[in-house]
Amino acid sequence: MKRVVITGMGIYACLGTKLEEVKQSLYLGKSGIGIDPARAEMGFRSCLTGVVPKPALRGLLKRRMRVGLAEQGEYAFLATRDALLHAQMDEDFLEEHEVGLLYGNDSSALAVMEGVDRMRDKRDTTLLGSGGIFQQMNSTVTMNLATIFKTKGINFTISAACASGSHTIGMGYFLIKHGLQNQIICGGAQEINPFAMGSFDGLSAFSIRQDEPTKASRPFDRDRDGLIPSGGAATVIIESLESAQKRGANILAEVIGYGFSSNGAHISQPSVEGPARSLSLCLEDAGISVEDIDYINAHATSTPIGDSSEARAIHQVFGACKPPVSSTKSMTGHECWMAGASEVIYSMLMMQENFIAPNINFENPDEYSAKLNIMTKTTEKKIDTFLSNSFGFGGTNSTLIIRKFKN
Amino acid sequence: MNEFAVIKKINAFLIDEFEVEAEEIIPEANLKETLDLDSLDYIDLVVVIENNFGFKVQAEDFQEILSFQNFYDYILTRVKSIQGA
Numbered sequence: 001m002k003r004v005v006i007t008g009m010g011i012y013a014c015l016g017t018k019l020e021e022v023k024q025s026l027y028l029g030k031s032g033i034g035i036d037p038a039r040a041e042m043g044f045r046s047c048l049t050g051v052v053p054k055p056a057l058r059g060l061l062k063r064r065m066r067v068g069l070a071e072q073g074e075y076a077f078l079a080t081r082d083a084l085l086h087a088q089m090d091e092d093f094l095e096e097h098e099v100g101l102l103y104g105n106d107s108s109a110l111a112v113m114e115g116v117d118r119m120r121d122k123r124d125t126t127l128l129g130s131g132g133i134f135q136q137m138n139s140t141v142t143m144n145l146a147t148i149f150k151t152k153g154i155n156f157t158i159s160a161a162c163a164s165g166s167h168t169i170g171m172g173y174f175l176i177k178h179g180l181q182n183q184i185i186c187g188g189a190q191e192i193n194p195f196a197m198g199s200f201d202g203l204s205a206f207s208i209r210q211d212e213p214t215k216a217s218r219p220f221d222r223d224r225d226g227l228i229p230s231g232g233a234a235t236v237i238i239e240s241l242e243s244a245q246k247r248g249a250n251i252l253a254e255v256i257g258y259g260f261s262s263n264g265a266h267i268s269q270p271s272v273e274g275p276a277r278s279l280s281l282c283l284e285d286a287g288i289s290v291e292d293i294d295y296i297n298a299h300a301t302s303t304p305i306g307d308s309s310e311a312r313a314i315h316q317v318f319g320a321c322k323p324p325v326s327s328t329k330s331m332t333g334h335e336c337w338m339a340g341a342s343e344v345i346y347s348m349l350m351m352q353e354n355f356i357a358p359n360i361n362f363e364n365p366d367e368y369s370a371k372l373n374i375m376t377k378t379t380e381k382k383i384d385t386f387l388s389n390s391f392g393f394g395g396t397n398s399t400l401i402i403r404k405f406k407n
Numbered sequence: 408m409n410e411f412a413v414i415k416k417i418n419a420f421l422i423d424e425f426e427v428e429a430e431e432i433i434p435e436a437n438l439k440e441t442l443d444l445d446s447l448d449y450i451d452l453v454v455v456i457e458n459n460f461g462f463k464v465q466a467e468d469f470q471e472i473l474s475f476q477n478f479y480d481y482i483l484t485r486v487k488s489i490q491g492a
Contacts, residue, residue, distance in 0.1 A: 064425050067451065124463065128449035129454045 008087025008237030031214035050230025068134030075233035092292025095324035100153030104164025104188035111135035161392025172257035192231030218361035219300035219327035230333030255288025263395025
């Protein structure tokens with residue numbers, strides 16, 4: 001079995017569009033949540049959203065490469081460009097090696113809506129333009145990034161709802177561990193436009209604490225009333241230890257465990273047993289005990305039932321051990337398909353800088369979160385090993401364990 | 408719309424949509440090579456013409472359009488035909 005290490009990261013998110021900026025936001029406990037007034041006119045219950053700047057790609061990418069990029073693809077391009085730069089993988093390296101690409105994405109609603117509107121208006125499919133199909137397919141991110149960066153290894157999208165980004169790192173780890181690939185670009189992308197979020201809003205899943213946007217996302221807090229949709233993209237470059245050492249890469253950390261499970265139950269209601277099994281399997285895969293985990297980056301999205309279920313699962317697995325826990329979604333909102341990848345980056349930044357970002361807005365515990373050690377303030381702490389949870393609709397669960405690299 | 412206005416409009420969308428430099432637009436220059444058009448780009452050219460002039464170009468019409476001048480002439484003919492209708 002090969003060891004799998006992380007050698008590059010890039011992010012485009014509401015907490016910042018560069019690693020340094022994101023690190024500062026995490027340290028300061030800064031919220032990236034705001035209001036999109038247009039949502040009220042569209043019949044949303046909640047206008048709360050993560051606020052991500054619109055990328056300007058003209059001049060960075062040729063027209064042919066831009067026309068196929070949907071909103072989330074633009075974020076993913078920028079995050080991946082930065083991650084490759086961070087990993088010191090240039091065009092020549094990508095040309096000469098079979099670098100893989102696994103990216104999480106589970107919708108392309110805006111592109112589909114625009115195409116449908118145009119079809120109804122024009123009644124002529126040619127007038128939909130050449131980019132529509134490449135923006136509308138669920139694999140839009142991987143098909144575009146593979147073309148732009150000319151990757152030659154494995155190439156497909158993983159759609160697993162809000163665990164998509166986490167599963168890409170897990171599956172990438174699995175492929176490298178078993179010697180099937182040497183380097184893989186992993187990540188997750190999430191569109192943030194109203195069309196992508198309307199039906200989610202319709203389930204009454206979003207917080208309506210609109211008078212206090214930065215206080216609306218409050219995972220594990222007794223008075224939480226729903227999640228805040230958010231988005232962007234996060235890219236993590238993973239490779240075999242041999243590959244990283246051979247090219248003299250700066251090794252940032254090691255992926256040592258991946259656990260996964262399916263609840264086998266309700267489509268939207270979470271369970272305790274499924275996530276608990278994912279956590280346990282991940283610890284088993286990593287070959288470590290609960291005492292070795294220095295920090296848990298929780299999936300907790302700020303929904304009443306989801307956070308309770310995760311709190312119970314963590315307590316069931318970790319018991320009296322009680323490692324520090326925080327949900328960075330308290331600052332970012334729920335980055336959905338991107339979250340599993342972005343939260344690995346958030347935790348990596350904390351591990352590099354020896355702090356735990358706060359679970360902001362956690363003021364009062366409920367029955368279950370009272371049993372966890374939730375960090376309410378930025379805490380200086382040396383982290384050697386962290387665990388990151390991601391769960392999604394349909395009962396898909398993914399857990400990753402990442403450790404500081406030791407030769 | 409007179410001939411000057413039509414050509415000005417064509418050049419504007421070529422510069423904006425297809426990112427060609429104004430000085431590269433020479434009437435006798437080859438349209439496909441100058442704009443670096445592939446088969447997908449021709450679809451977008453159909454779209455941008457429809458957006459700007461309100462008519463649809465058939466794919467086979469492009470076979471006769473080699474230079475920018477051919478392109479101007481084709482559009483001018485279609486515009487006049489619509490205006491005269």
